Amino acid sequence: MENKGLSKVDLIxxxxxxxxxxxxxxxxxxxxxxxxxxxxxxxxxxxxxxxxGLKWKxxxxxxxxxxxxxxxxxxxxxxxxxxxxxxxxxSYKVYGxxxxxxxxxxxxxxxxxxxxxxxxxxxxxxxxxxxxxxxISEIGYDFKINYCLGSGAYICGEESALFExxxxxxxxxxxxxxxxxxxxxxxxxxxxxxxxTLVTTMMIIKHGAxxxxxxxxxxxxxxxxxxxxxxxxxxGIFELELGMTVQQFVNEFGDGDxxxxxxxxxxxxxxxxxxxxxxxxGFEGVPxxxxxxxxxxxxxxxxxxxxxxxxxxxxxxxxxxPCRVGCQQLLKGVEKVKxxxxxxTYLNELIKLADTxxxxxxxxxxxxxxxxxxxxxENFREEIIY
Amino acid sequence: MYQVGNLVKELSExxxxxxxxxxxxxxxxxxKHNYLTDEAMVEVARELDISAADVYGTASFYTFLDTSVxxxxxxxxxxxxxxxxxxxxxxxxxxxDMLKIKIGETTSDRQFSLIETNCIGWCHxxxxxLINEIPYTELTPEKVVEIIKGYxxxx
Numbered sequence: 001m002e003n004k005g006l007s008k009v010d011l012i013x014x015x016x017x018x019x020x021x022x023x024x025x026x027x028x029x030x031x032x033x034x035x036x037x038x039x040x041x042x043x044x045x046x047x048x049x050x051x052x053g054l055k056w057k058x059x060x061x062x063x064x065x066x067x068x069x070x071x072x073x074x075x076x077x078x079x080x081x082x083x084x085x086x087x088x089x090x091s092y093k094v095y096g097x098x099x100x101x102x103x104x105x106x107x108x109x110x111x112x113x114x115x116x117x118x119x120x121x122x123x124x125x126x127x128x129x130x131x132x133x134x135x136i137s138e139i140g141y142d143f144k145i146n147y148c149l150g151s152g153a154y155i156c157g158e159e160s161a162l163f164e165x166x167x168x169x170x171x172x173x174x175x176x177x178x179x180x181x182x183x184x185x186x187x188x189x190x191x192x193x194x195x196x197t198l199v200t201t202m203m204i205i206k207h208g209a210x211x212x213x214x215x216x217x218x219x220x221x222x223x224x225x226x227x228x229x230x231x232x233x234x235x236g237i238f239e240l241e242l243g244m245t246v247q248q249f250v251n252e253f254g255d256g257d258x259x260x261x262x263x264x265x266x267x268x269x270x271x272x273x274x275x276x277x278x279x280x281x282g283f284e285g286v287p288x289x290x291x292x293x294x295x296x297x298x299x300x301x302x303x304x305x306x307x308x309x310x311x312x313x314x315x316x317x318x319x320x321x322p323c324r325v326g327c328q329q330l331l332k333g334v335e336k337v338k339x340x341x342x343x344x345t346y347l348n349e350l351i352k353l354a355d356t357x358x359x360x361x362x363x364x365x366x367x368x369x370x371x372x373x374x375x376x377x378e379n380f381r382e383e384i385i386y
Numbered sequence: 387m388y389q390v391g392n393l394v395k396e397l398s399e400x401x402x403x404x405x406x407x408x409x410x411x412x413x414x415x416x417x418k419h420n421y422l423t424d425e426a427m428v429e430v431a432r433e434l435d436i437s438a439a440d441v442y443g444t445a446s447f448y449t450f451l452d453t454s455v456x457x458x459x460x461x462x463x464x465x466x467x468x469x470x471x472x473x474x475x476x477x478x479x480x481x482x483d484m485l486k487i488k489i490g491e492t493t494s495d496r497q498f499s500l501i502e503t504n505c506i507g508w509c510h511x512x513x514x515x516l517i518n519e520i521p522y523t524e525l526t527p528e529k530v531v532e533i534i535k536g537y538x539x540x541x
Binding site: 075076077078079080081084115116117118119120148149150151152153154165166167168169170171172227228229230231235236237266293299303304307308311314315317 | 404405406407408409410412413443444447448449450451465466467468470471503504505506507508509510511512516519520521
């Protein structure tokens with residue numbers, strides 16, 4: 001098990017001269033930029049972890065004259081707030097990453113989809129976008145970014161639901177394939193990347209892929225911005241090198257009484273104390289879009305699970321039956337067990353239901369409800385029952 | 387109930403009359419009038435030449451595009467786990483006592499609505515609320531009283 005320990009990094013919020021980096025990028029060919037991304041091993045920072053270089057390669061390979069680069073700023077996963085901070089502090093690097101992606105895939109248009117909850121940021125972001133447009137036309141490059149605003153729907157963070165929303169419809173996920181790289185927003189080839197991913201691509205162009213691969217592990221290259229909350233004396237946003245164990249994380253951020261860490265938000269995994277030592281935070285262990293919630297022994301894991309299930313029951317778009325009915329039944333089910341209306345063995349039936357949702361749901365929402373459900377129920381069974 | 391007047395026309399001029407203008411137009415109406423009336427949605431349908439059911443279908447999907455009466459100041463209280471752990475209940479109690487309404491209700495003078503909402507991205511500064519688009523964080527009952535008093539004086 002490769003273990004890098006805990007070390008703080010300053011890459012995402014590092015001040016750079018965007019003009020210099022962009023001029024460097026625009027001198028490169030599409031293939032050269034994509035090769036840098038592939039060599040860096042960068043995986044998407046939104047949570048799913050798809051290799052960014054591959055996404056760009058597939059989109060670049062499409063013959064359509066019109067393509068899009070979409071920045072997914074619909075940060076809705078409970079416990080995640082790093083994209084807000086990134087947009088607030090270094091939006092010019094997000095725009096820069098979009099222009100680099102545009103060059104790589106052959107797109108002249110970018111769309112930022114900002115969640116409605118962050119509307120207060122919009123005036124500032126638009127002003128910064130204006131400066132960016134000015135700078136990029138000074139370089140003599142043709143690229144334009146527009147904003148689309150969400151209106152309070154977690155599911156719109158799912159890529160195809162986001163496209164539906166941009167197009168003015170209900171945010172209901174589409175069937176895949178076709179994947180966005182072939183048919184994304186407005187039916188055109190689209191690369192959709194997370195806010196942090198785009199900033200990272202700009203830093204890879206600046207520092208080079210080789211420098212980036214010095215950070216992290218084989219499966220999880222680079223550093224990551226973590227959103228730390230819950231029972232911790234130091235909640236906030238921290239950029240850390242990937243490859244630490246949960247134990248090392250807890251040593252730094254815990255309050256001395258941490259009994260569980262929920263890694264990756266409501267759709268992520270619950271790691272109990274006895275597994276802290278042997279669990280790596282990253283794609284080889286527990287992946288995360290950045291959400292890290294600490295719970296100490298004063299907390300009831302039933303309340304945590306109930307809160308998550310309530311969240312999913314509300315946020316399920318209702319389009320496919322396994323997710324629509326499954327979320328409701330899981331919520332009702334744990335309530336029944338808690339009240340003593342169902343036997344504790346009923347929890348095994350509910351785990352089976354969560355497994356069914358994983359294979360039968362249309363999108364990532366229904367597929368990942370079982371992650372938290374299984375890991376909380378299996379590790380804290382008595383707290384759910386009594 | 388408000389009169390939608392020329393607003394739909396103005397917004398359609400600004401954003402265009404294609405399908406992808408629907409969200410910005412609905413958001414523009416809500417920004418001004420806090421919720422969508424049936425009349426407003428029919429007007430949007432007419433302007434964009436799509437069915438009213440289609441407009442309602444889209445609007446009702448999004449929690450911020452309310453189709454029932456909302457006050458001038460919509461207070462959304464985050465109910466996700468960290469805010470719940472860090473004193474959401476006391477914040478709700480304070481708001482309910484001050485405004486004399488329960489969660490889900492609107493004051494009779496149509497100034498304030500109280501709604502619970504899912505994670506708004508301020509877990510490190512919990513508990514948090516949104517009043518229209520403005521976030522307020524690291525709240526205590528005392529802070530809430532001050533904030534709401536400020537809004538009451540605005541009206």
